[in-house]
Amino acid sequence: MKSIVIKSLFAVILINSAFAQSANTLFTYGNNKVSAQEFLSVYKKNSNTKSTDLSESALTDYMRLYENFKLKVAEGRALKVDTLAALKVELTNYKKQLAKSYLLDKEVLESMYHEAWERSNTELHAAHIMVKLNADPSPADTLMAYKKIMAIYDRLMIKKEEFSDVAKDASEDASAKKTGGDVGYFSALQTLYPFENTAYSLKSNGAISKPFRTKVGYHIIKLIDKRASKGQVLTQHILVSVAKSANPTVMAAAEKKINSLYQIAKSGKISFDELARDSSDDKTSAKDNGKLPWFGAGKMVDEFEAAAFGLTNTGDISAPFKTDYGYHIVKLMDKKMNNSYEQSKSEIKKMVDKDARIENAKVAVINNIKKENKFSFNKTNYDVFVKALDSSLLKGTFKAAFYSFNKTAIFNLDNTNYTVANFSEYLESSQKNYRRFANSSADVAEKALPNWIDKICNDVAENKLDKKYPEFKTLMDEYTDGIILFDITDKNVWSKAVNDTVGLKEYYNAHQSKYMWGNRLNATIYRAGSDAASKIVNELIAKKVGDDSIKHRINAQNIGGVSIESGKYEKGANKLLENVKWEKGIENFVSDGIYVTVVVTEISSPVIKKLEESRGYVIADYQENLEKTWMEKLRAKYPIKEDLSVLKSLVK
Secondary structure, eight states: OOHHHHHHHHHHHOOOSSSSSSEEEEEEEEEEEEEEHHHHHHHHTOOOSSSSSOOOOOOOOOHHHHHHHHHHHHHHHHHGGGSSSSHHHHHHHHHHHHHHHHHHHHHHHHHHHHHHHHHTTTTEEEEEEEEOSSOOHHHHHHHHHHHHHHHHHHHHHTTTOOHHHHHHHHSTTTTOOOHHHEEEOOOOSSHHHHHHHHHHOOSSSTTBBBOOOEEEEEEEEEEEEEEEEEOEEEEEEEEOOOTTTTTTHHHHHHHHHHHHHHHHHHHSSSSSHHHHHHHHHHHHTTTTBBBBBBBTTSOOOHHHHHHHHHSSSOOBBBBEEETTTEEEEEEEEEEEEOOOOOHHHHHHHHHHHSSSTTTHHHHHHHHHHHHHHHHHEEEEHHHHHHHHHOOHHHHOOOOOOTTTTTTTTTEEETTTTEEHHHHHHHHHHHGSSSSOOOOOOHHHHHHHHHHHHHHHHHHHHHHHHHHHHHHHHHHHHHHHHHHHHHHHIIIIIOOOOOHHHHHHHHHHHHHHSSSEESSEEEEEEEESSSSSHHHHHHHHTTTTTHHHHHHHHHTTTSSSOEEEEEEEEETTTTGTTTTSSSSSSEEEEEEEEEEEEEEEEEEEEOOOTTTTTSSHHHHHHHHHHHHHHHHHHHHSSEEEEEEEHHHHHHHH
């Protein structure tokens, strides 16, 4: 809720501290100055129209809002609102979130975006062999997997065995037994980055890669074919689902059904949309008339992809075809080739930023941080610490303890030593993250060390961002002012009006005449579902039967039922009462097929609303009053002096 309000406040008043004060001071508050340059920049930044209104009246109105903003923030800073624990946590979290985009190597990112786009214009057909390995394996498991993949590589390169035969025999990818390792066509951002890199590095059809590792194991790739991208297609489809293991009778029935749907779709007697909605067994896409997202090579099973890309013209419908999921027909909605880099960059960027390859940009940043801050690692001191470790780190019970060499540096960064004691504290708090597949405490420390160093590097760089990037400082200042503004306004206006019950009551008592009921009807409204029910309602009203009994008697019969409501109604409060006479009596009429009976028992004269009846309005007015009183005090505490000649110089 706070972030929403802060954003709303920024839409009206926003400070931009990046602009230096100029000689043309627009106004002062206390000992502080606001330049024409700062004011105009903020004003234009927050203009809600394409052409900024630079009339004198518009500039004057905004200047008064901006003055109020400055006064509130000044008061918040004077009261040290930004040092409150909750706000400090919020600022820290925001800073870390904001810093993420700055702690990436922009050149590396740009090269990855361009690389992904360039590769997306070429589709590869490949086969692969895999030996599985956990993402965080033990050294023994790693060695075993490596020996397996090298033995397989020897079969391919020395013994010259057929790739598909070796894949069926030795690959630990479950599908290899059936496909001989064939993974079909794929393009950029559709597989693991190391896999993609290796595949695209192969120059000619039939080329076989050296073994390489990903987070799921070791691989060998054979390039079967390269082709220019066929682009993407937008399709609708209808599925008649049938299991691969279905008996011939069931299979024949499914095939007969898809052929029938195909003939109906081709005839146009029933639209493809309607057929997909009513007959497709793919219930997810059926809700959207069988529509599927845009897709290119490698996104669908081969048979589906071939059928979709085999369609030429918008509106074409494929002949029925079979996949492992059943029988399909596909309709082409649209087709497009890949866009230029500039046109594709936004979409490519989103995909790359979510991909594991983003780690490359992070690594580049860490390397730059180390270089800029003269990183040096002391292996001797690190080895001494590791030798002193007992089994507690492997067991997950390690506690940072006193060592005679606690103050010795493991590494130095930015002229600061990060010591054995610092690393011990890190290990104590995070040891459970590094124990998997470790054989010793030394293994745990070895896994934790690079992450600890990276964390320190990021912290050092983060603390320098406001000096290195002026726009970062600007955004932090804006957010800081925003949460100060929110907090201090909430305490002095918003929450105060709600929680100050004494003040609220005093304000209500002093302004009761503002909160009046107008003329009101005291009425009971009966809504009957049929003419017969309405007649019975009127008979029972005439007999002075109570409302509960009326409902019970009519609703027990199958004649449409009745609902009843009573209350006092001002004009316009209830649509059914718009044409009712403002006098005691009974009126009957029909409204939108409902039979209505209105019994008016009293006409009430204007009367003051009770506090409970007008609380929302009273709170809003009380807030406005608190704001006005508060601003008067702030303007007295921080006197404002305006230079209207400077304001007029901004008018256009």
